[in-house]
Amino acid sequence: MTSTSLLPDQSSVHMSLGHIPTWWEGESLYGWCSRVHTLEGRPNKSLGTILFGRSHACRNVDVPVGMDRFVAATGGRLGAVEDILRNRTVLAAYWPFADALTRENVVDAVTDVNGTSAAQMLGLPASRLGAHHPLRSCPDCRREQQKDKGYATWMVEQQLPGVWWCPSHHRPLEQVRVARAIWGKPGESDVELGRPATQAETLALERLTALARRIPAIEQASSECLASNCIRRLRDLGLATSHLISEQAQQAHSVSQ
Template identity: 30%
Template structure:
């Protein structure tokens, strides 16, 4: 109720809205950054006030809030609230591993101004992971964007967790260093080469021979986000698929039981270079944590796992997202046929009971 209407400022949206359309795959943070620069705003608060109706609003470059105010203040030229949220924020990445109810909760929170609890509700803070999404850019995309659109901007696909390689150019994405000190927040800005650095040192295994692993994680993350609003992955089914895949890969001992020692060694081998990236530091780092991870994947409800741990498992076990998804649909089809069979059995039983009751009553 203490909001200050943008019309109380000196900004006239009828004539002064400096941009009125998205660039391809652009985030809301990027549009606000372009608005900030083209409006000649000096203070971040001016842009907050003009676009989000509050001068002290803090920018959430990943899951922004006050979207209803943004839509109203921009007269709907960027679409309605649902289109803005699902098309230009990081929310889609977190939806397929949650139930369908989470979509309504998230849309409601982001349209209003209370996104704090969302990070817990979407599982972003589980398993020691931080809800940190560093701003990332591809220098080749930046060059192409400058020549095509006269501006380098933030692509949504580059911002999804685990996307560390540009899916178009295969180059390792660079990370913005323009973060506010001690926080995970950024003031409005667009990609600049002088404010970008690689996620790890240039001598890291990831920067030399590990790009294949980063690329597989990248496409798995993009594949996951693409399922948003159409598919909610079933937790129990994922647990079954992980367990079956481990056996299919031959990770079992002479008695046919899961060979935990081999699993642990394989996990630690894959996780070690990835843990150099700050966001991936919570990946398993010791035999004990790797053993607990296998347990959670195979025997406990895997739905409580952070999405990063699911994607790590998918790449570890299936190599590519496509192979995982094919296994998932195969298992889904098998379960549906099994459900159909059991429901026809129960229908038969019902009919038998009705006939029995009929005969007892009338014979």
């Protein structure tokens, strides 16, 4: 873990940042940083260095490293490292499936300004899930925020894996297709995700979104149990053969070990 001697002096950082805004309800960590960038008018690299000790921190739209610097830069007013990771980043979707050791390793990794990414600690790059978490937002949510607060921010629930639908406005989200090395605002370069062609597809998106939004509230989940239940349901629907079920069960067991 990074030595505290490498942390910036808190009082000088506060002066550099000026005002430290509080979280907006449901706002993501990247959304907060983007909002501060707009308020401060500071260059992208300068803000990244102050907040995370990395000039290109804006490239990490999901889970940044250098979180110890962030906590120091904000004087701890926005929470501790683990609290921010679990409530303000996409890590909320993976945390329930991680054991105690993995959780500790993830926190240690992202705390160090030169640490390994959370995705690597979770094994996402080598999995079928991948480690790509593009920014997403709902245009209707943005308009409401602009009307109520004069600014639209990135919402953490809309960044979670499996969330491609806005249940409040019954429409697909928009997604940033090309990542840029800036603290971007929602709506600047977003492209709408495909609209469902049938009512069945709409229902599937609604259910998937509801499930994805519930996962962060789970304290501890079993990936083996989840895989087993999915396989059982596929069998009930006649979509999986006994041979496939056996293979999938063995894979789920090996992953859980």
